[in-house]
Amino acid sequence: MDYSRIENVVNVPTLQEKRVTVFGAGASIGLIEDLVRSGVRRFLIIDFDRVGAENMARQGHDSADIGQFKADAAKAKIMEINPEAEVEILTLDLTKVPEDVAATYVAGTDIFVAATDSFACQALVNRLSLMLNVPVVSVGIYAGGTGGEAVWTDPIHKLPCFRCLCANRYAAHEQQLLTAPNVSLDPSSQGADIFSVRLIDAIAGQLVLGLLTQGAANRYGRLIEQLGDRQFIQLSMSPEFALNGRDIVREKLQVPEGNEAYVTWNSIALADPDRGQLPCLDCEQIRRHKFELVDGHYVRRIPGQRDSGTSPDAVVGGTVS
Numbered sequence: 001m002d003y004s005r006i007e008n009v010v011n012v013p014t015l016q017e018k019r020v021t022v023f024g025a026g027a028s029i030g031l032i033e034d035l036v037r038s039g040v041r042r043f044l045i046i047d048f049d050r051v052g053a054e055n056m057a058r059q060g061h062d063s064a065d066i067g068q069f070k071a072d073a074a075k076a077k078i079m080e081i082n083p084e085a086e087v088e089i090l091t092l093d094l095t096k097v098p099e100d101v102a103a104t105y106v107a108g109t110d111i112f113v114a115a116t117d118s119f120a121c122q123a124l125v126n127r128l129s130l131m132l133n134v135p136v137v138s139v140g141i142y143a144g145g146t147g148g149e150a151v152w153t154d155p156i157h158k159l160p161c162f163r164c165l166c167a168n169r170y171a172a173h174e175q176q177l178l179t180a181p182n183v184s185l186d187p188s189s190q191g192a193d194i195f196s197v198r199l200i201d202a203i204a205g206q207l208v209l210g211l212l213t214q215g216a217a218n219r220y221g222r223l224i225e226q227l228g229d230r231q232f233i234q235l236s237m238s239p240e241f242a243l244n245g246r247d248i249v250r251e252k253l254q255v256p257e258g259n260e261a262y263v264t265w266n267s268i269a270l271a272d273p274d275r276g277q278l279p280c281l282d283c284e285q286i287r288r289h290k291f292e293l294v295d296g297h298y299v300r301r302i303p304g305q306r307d308s309g310t311s312p313d314a315v316v317g318g319t320v321s
């Protein structure tokens, strides 16, 4: 492939050596294809589902793919763009195998892309990320497709994991399991059309490039440093966007009512939005971090740094913003 038109913004030689594991090959097809066009050529694609006729309207699959495993269809699309790509596929539900077995399947990866609408799968990816020290980009669309999120974690350089960032969501799912285990809290894909998918995928794809080429002297190489600790990105994708009745994007941007320039398609980037709410059981179990309740908020203590309690590296938590 000829990357001459993008080599000033993307460190293609670095990207070509990286291996990307994608969980979910449905709505992520466009994202996968665009990563190939940007220089990624080594993939593991995981999806146990097959392409159905209903997938045409909102996923990047075609009528010729119907009946095939989505992972197989994804591989064919990758090879069409770059015949020199190296693609492995796995048509297994990893949430149904023991965690240590799942870890052996996905070892040797430079980044995970969590692109399923299954909370159980997102939660598994987080644990695998901590076990194997692999960064993650998670992408999700809210009910109705009016908004979405792209969340990045980097266990090598950054403290909060997906469970830290989404403590309240984990609590809601646990509560649901206790009260109505047969009713899923996973957002329905109803109404999440292809344009909504592509909008949030474009942000997720840029995060993947940023994480994989971190430190390069170009636009994507600087992206993660520019984001700093703002790992939780939310995007409004319709003037009707609201979460629990509130336009949180408008609130965080402090845009006054009546500002004519504000309609939609705005994003916010938040640092650990659920910080201090709950102890993170994944960080406790896998990273051996400790959480203590201080003034009504959970504060993280990292083993070995306990005595340097005033260091910002040692203690994370406190007031919830």
Ligand SMILES: [Zn+2]
Pocket (backbone or CB within 6 Å): 160, 161, 162, 163, 164, 165, 280, 281, 282, 283
């Ligand atoms: Zn955590």
